[in-house]
Amino acid sequence: MKRALGTCYYPEHWPRELWAKDAQRMVKAGLTWVRIGEFAWKRVEPRPEMFDWEWLDEAIDVLGRAGLSVVLGTPTATPPRWMLDRHPDMLAVDAEGRQRGFGSRRHYCFSHDGYLDECRRIVTLFADRYGRSPHVAAWQTDNEYGCHDTVISYSSAASKAFRRWLRERYGTIESLNYAWGNVFWSMEYDSFDQIDLPILTVTEPNPAHSLAFRRFSSEQVARFNRAQVEIIRARSDAPISHNYMGRETAFDHFEVGRDLDIVTWDSYPLGFLEDRAGVTVATQRRYSRQGDPDFQAFHHDLYRSAGRGRWWVMEQQPGPVNWAPHNPAPLPGMVRLWTWEAFAHGAEAVCYFRWRQLPFAQEQLHSGLQRADLVDAPAMAEAEQVARELADAPDVAEAQAPVALIFDYDASWAWEIQPHGAELSYFDLVLDHYRALRRAGLSVDILPPTGDFDGYRMILAPGLMHMSDELKARLMACGAEVLIGPRAAARNEDFAILRPLPPAISGLDVLVSRVESLRPELTRSVSGGGSIWGYSEDLEGAAEVVLATTEGAPVAMRTGSVTYMGGWGDEELLDRLVSDLAERVGQGTRRLPEGVRVRETGTERFWFNHTDQPVNTEAGPIPPAGVLREPLG
Amino acid sequence: MKRALGTCYYPEHWPRELWAKDAQRMVKAGLTWVRIGEFAWKRVEPRPEMFDWEWLDEAIDVLGRAGLSVVLGTPTATPPRWMLDRHPDMLAVDAEGRQRGFGSRRHYCFSHDGYLDECRRIVTLFADRYGRSPHVAAWQTDNEYGCHDTVISYSSAASKAFRRWLRERYGTIESLNYAWGNVFWSMEYDSFDQIDLPILTVTEPNPAHSLAFRRFSSEQVARFNRAQVEIIRARSDAPISHNYMGRETAFDHFEVGRDLDIVTWDSYPLGFLEDRAGVTVATQRRYSRQGDPDFQAFHHDLYRSAGRGRWWVMEQQPGPVNWAPHNPAPLPGMVRLWTWEAFAHGAEAVCYFRWRQLPFAQEQLHSGLQRADLVDAPAMAEAEQVARELADAPDVAEAQAPVALIFDYDASWAWEIQPHGAELSYFDLVLDHYRALRRAGLSVDILPPTGDFDGYRMILAPGLMHMSDELKARLMACGAEVLIGPRAAARNEDFAILRPLPPAISGLDVLVSRVESLRPELTRSVSGGGSIWGYSEDLEGAAEVVLATTEGAPVAMRTGSVTYMGGWGDEELLDRLVSDLAERVGQGTRRLPEGVRVRETGTERFWFNHTDQPVNTEAGPIPPAGVLREPLG
Amino acid sequence: MKRALGTCYYPEHWPRELWAKDAQRMVKAGLTWVRIGEFAWKRVEPRPEMFDWEWLDEAIDVLGRAGLSVVLGTPTATPPRWMLDRHPDMLAVDAEGRQRGFGSRRHYCFSHDGYLDECRRIVTLFADRYGRSPHVAAWQTDNEYGCHDTVISYSSAASKAFRRWLRERYGTIESLNYAWGNVFWSMEYDSFDQIDLPILTVTEPNPAHSLAFRRFSSEQVARFNRAQVEIIRARSDAPISHNYMGRETAFDHFEVGRDLDIVTWDSYPLGFLEDRAGVTVATQRRYSRQGDPDFQAFHHDLYRSAGRGRWWVMEQQPGPVNWAPHNPAPLPGMVRLWTWEAFAHGAEAVCYFRWRQLPFAQEQLHSGLQRADLVDAPAMAEAEQVARELADAPDVAEAQAPVALIFDYDASWAWEIQPHGAELSYFDLVLDHYRALRRAGLSVDILPPTGDFDGYRMILAPGLMHMSDELKARLMACGAEVLIGPRAAARNEDFAILRPLPPAISGLDVLVSRVESLRPELTRSVSGGGSIWGYSEDLEGAAEVVLATTEGAPVAMRTGSVTYMGGWGDEELLDRLVSDLAERVGQGTRRLPEGVRVRETGTERFWFNHTDQPVNTEAGPIPPAGVLREPLG
């Protein structure tokens, strides 16, 4: 498939006389997509039910006539101030019990039905007006669900909706009490109306209570998004997308993705390195101007899966951002590298955010392809270079990866609720496995637990705290080399420990008899190299011991092609495990220089040098921030 | 006296058919005590004033008929959800002014009279029903007063009760204003009704105001407990206990203890090392699987005193817990060591918490003597070993220690209100002295300031910010070598500085002319070795200078047998002081290997190796986690 | 002018029989000023509108007849408890939305008109009664505006006043929306009544919104102070002062100062080193007993400017304080050094806080010239020494410094709102430049942006985020060597980026094409020595490059006598810049030993040794904490 470039543009921010000039410059740069509209509610509906469509009509027309395809965003992430007069209780309430205020964005509670109706109303108007526009070639619902910690709200709207949700899920209060083990501390309820949100309890709430609330909160996002999708789909043939954020785990992106045609995400490598990649300060220093070598790729693969193959980068960092603890400029070449990396992972489009740096308001220090004075910023040349390269080069052909890695939002919530050790997070556990696969030069597909396992040689599924019987059976039967654990199937659906003890997988004689968490520096050495840190399990059973501590305690056990890993492996141990599994299936691996990463498509092998030094690879030398395309046989 | 073992059991958590089997297993393991009931309010009173006693009758009967003695807990730590409908304002309010929510435990304000009446009602019913039961051999009131920071509440119930309390204590508002020095910042009140709780003030409240509130809050706990004790005592001959926590200083455990027959406490050595022992990270690493070598012993000695000799460990950690930042498994042998250590310090019983790991709710990762799948956990064998050893070995005979160490909850509040230096805490100061005594191989009794000093050779009373005239006189006259300071008698009863300046002790010509706090690394070297750190005083007076800085400033001064210490000594200096005092009274000391501790009873010397390496001692080699009983001539 | 000493005294805290004795001791010590009354509202007006003047009449009389001049404070920083019954909503609300409580001080919101009227009432009574008193030789309004973070309040009084303020400033809601760029996230308002205070927004509020609120909050302080000044000035000829605090930037001290006759400030060198000097731990250790060598001098110079030449130290630390994380005693000699340093910088008077350590309430551990037992504290002798030296020595003659350094409170707010890098603060940036000037032995005048530039050889104006056209023109035309940047003129008055890009100064062909913030350790080396850290700009333009990175990127550019600095220089780089500028104007500099500082007056050069070791200087040896007065030619 042909790949494309684009940008995010806000006609309402700029004088009307600039629009045509901007559109021409975009086209000249080789961009074909332009996203607009997602924060413009107030300009379209200045007063309740009084509209001004004229400017948006013209903006779409000007852009479209210049040859650009428009992604039109619904403006529901930024309800105008007058909305609060109609729905004073629509604001979210935070974990301290404080109602959030107006004056930025995302100031709504997903459970507020009154606001949801307003969104249905405005989206209907957008879709009615532009659903058949020749220029509107795609839609975006809202903007960055979950950004700024906005999924979870403790409002009274959420409280009421949660009670309804519980009643539907559990039927009777007795079954809820039983499922949650509320007998524990006399926490049994007499009716659903007694159940509060899990906030400000004296010590931690029942983890079953917390998990239910996390699931509910995630479903509220899906419900909110679905309401928009249904309206647009009835009125337009253009594909519908939403732009996810990085390391946003408060809602299930697979579930929301099922309602979308295209999943997009907003990729800010330097900002993420500073505020969420979860790396050491040493790594933050080394990659300060390049970003983490795996963090973006992980999201590319994750969201490709959430989009069932169709995905974009909707916002690509083009220079310093405004919101991280430190905001350096990228190393020259990195904007090009990030763009090609997205294509190598199958992106259909990469859009730079934003077209032009804005001289006012919250993001005034967020760079763009142009500076605030209308001059091209350094990223423009790199975007233009990619546009030329796209024109000259063969299309990127996606191919199934040899390895599948499972990511489960439900498991992430469970680990967040009960990490057991202060440093432990499911996201980091999965990312550690992803890093090990990438260090071995392997391409990876990321799947939900419900994913199709056909055709994979290796399947890694670390940390799945709950596993359905069906999932267990599918993993046992899939034929791939499978790695599960630690904490595999450690809880039932309602956060209770199973009896027989976990993982309780038929055909795998392994039992976790005890779990412990360790101070980070108190590792358990493994015979042959590497260590367990942080989380460690005592294993019993008749399965073969394939890894053991230097004192002889089992660390990993295996029956047939399924390996259970009883702890959190460090880099060396995960590298050993990946090599071992790959060898068992005859999958070749390579040892890559630090900071070099490889991604194979159907026809090419892409090499990326994330370091600021030239490197030599088997495919040849690569300059700093360099990209090398190696045709495959 | 014969020592005994027991466990904590929750029949309401398990199918009825398991009860008899569990009881038999307990008996077979050598346990004789079983605590039940303390979280079962909802199961006993499912709806307000509607009762279901049948299951509890049977549980007690099953356990008792198996040969076990029951400790019956009153269920007041976990009021059911329906209680909030009757008393919506019974919830505590935290220091941020937020009302806490339902969904965990201890969700009540000690000052709420409506809830106290409910407690009186349910305790009366418990005592009426089981007060003469042949199986109920002891009682426990509530559970872990103060746990999760629950002593202090800023509710309106507390506010009203505090005003009443102040009126009773001060009589007139004029005397309160005078005592507190409210003239300082125009803080003088016109009536008691104007006095708010010391919360959310612009800068710190008057320390006299804070101290009064701390005393009031402590007394509310005593009042709450006393109400239960009086009801039970009128209806049962069985001894009444309450289970204290570690490093819980928000209420006066001596005062509450005076109403109890037996003081118990909940000993979690590995959890406490992680979250409250106040040690360095290096110590946390070294003792990660063993716990701090002195922290448990300190509480044994403290609570033995609070129980006037009668004390138990009601909850003994048997494996990993669920609540600390890191939750490792104990080194094999430590469960036995902890149990014997308690007996060496005079415990009548040690009960393991819990019988069986629970598969649901908040404490699902708290290990027990059995795993959640009904199989014995590693601790079971160690408990059984102790049971056998108890049967074979002579009884433990308590004896007065040669050294008394004073602990004063009122002083702890005063230091918390006014630490003067960011790192300084009274609890740590006393614990530092305790550690020095233990390093010298000395057994210690811990006394309240009102304790009986007869028979002690050495009395250490560091940090007593307020000392009554009577206490001063008793210390001067007791004949023991006495160590006081720093901050001895630094304030009067109402947190004012005395004139003449402290310590103002007749017969001891020492005056603290100035106090300062120091950055931790800015120590003052003392001639002959050791240093002062953190807190330092300028001393004047005609008393003999027994320690001085290398520049010649007095650090410790002495008249007769009373030594005033004008600073916080480091390990070396405290060791010097202890040796010096011991030598003056002819008390032998020993230099123990690191991590080895000794405790003498009337007939034996117990040696404990808290390290994970074998050690050689004068009494012979001791393996890691080993216990050695040396008969005394 | 003759310099004088004084102290702060609270007759209401001490028995009446002590007053005369205290006054005599003050006079004997050589003190001539005594400040009283600023916390005494409750004693003067015990019940609303019922007064007791008698004690204050006598106190003033006793002090005055002993020969002391009284500074009379208005008592508005500590409204009595009964005030809250009259104005329950006068309390400030913090950034968490919590109303603050009674029980300390400064518990009022500057925007509350009811409380302001009460202040007008009591100040009128004070001024009527004592305005013509022969003993009241000066006034102080309130006490330490802004202390304990009290400038900013989110109360409903503040909200209403802010809306009024906005309406006055912007006229129409359309101009506000345009000026703030509210179109950005649909934040446009329909009326001023819709504008809330910038609190608890989901992500950061519009920086223009925040900056307006900071300006408003500052003006509320000026309004509050002006109300008192107008009343006093109409009734008394004595000069009116207010005592500022250290590093208090929440209100514009120049603006408040314009209404005062004398600016005073409260100088606590050891406390400030601990809690606000912004230095490394290594510096905190080295100067633990001496205080930062530049921090006090900086405030002397800043507040001399705010007082248009007339300034005092109203509260001089005389020993350990009570409020810092650590509270050591000063090195002997430092109280004298601090006093002389103030005089060297032009202070008219230095008053020690407090006369005597108070034995009760919040500041009981704050030392005084006397101990709580009425004995002289160590500082008394140092004060007496200064008094003798003042009598013997020539008067201090102020002189214009060769260098002016600009400090702009508005810039400080802008940097606080948008630091861009986590470690960056405007105050530290200016202080870093001040330190460099001081290391070079230069005396400095600090000016507001509106200051008179006549007669200065060098003008340093780092970090002025907004610069008026007039300021730009004045700097270009003043003839001095001028240093501006980084971030010079980076925003317009309403926090928007200018077009053409900053600094947009006619005659200086420099343009900042991109800004970035860097992790502290990721510095950019500059050719010839030194580095940029933290904040870095890309510079373009035709101006001469005078500093460049080792890779050749411009760091500083110059046209004529104006140099633009495109980053935050480290110590070495700032030293180079200062030397270079000084050389260009023929201004001599010196390399001073570490911790030695120099200040030149019209007739003398003062040398101060802030270290605890003797040093040799060109003017001769100076002992630790020593002062050397070198007569000038």
Ligand SMILES: [Zn+2]
């Ligand atoms: Zn974004």
Ligand SMILES: [Zn+2]
């Ligand atoms: Zn417990």
Ligand SMILES: [Zn+2]
């Ligand atoms: Zn002050």
